[in-house]
Amino acid sequence: MAHIQVSTHVPPLWNVAYGPHRPRAVRILARSLLRVRAFARELALADHVPYGGY
Numbered sequence: 201m202a203h204i205q206v207s208t209h210v211p212p213l214w215n216v217a218y219g220p221h222r223p224r225a226v227r228i229l230a231r232s233l234l235r236v237r238a239f240a241r242e243l244a245l246a247d248h249v250p251y252g253g254y
Contacts, residue, residue, distance in 0.1 A: 211237070 216222060217230035 213237075 211234070213230050215225055217234055222230075233245055
């Protein structure tokens with residue numbers, strides 16, 4: 201990754217992905233959505249970094 205930012209904001213999806221008392225399938229889906237969200241964010245930020253970012 202070209203750009204790492206420290207985030208103090210925890211998305212609500214994080215509690216679903218890593219919280220207790222959730223079905224395994226729901227946790228896996230939430231973790232996948234978090235990864236897609238992070239990838240999309242990094243891809244958007246790469247457009248604003250000199251030399252493409254990746």
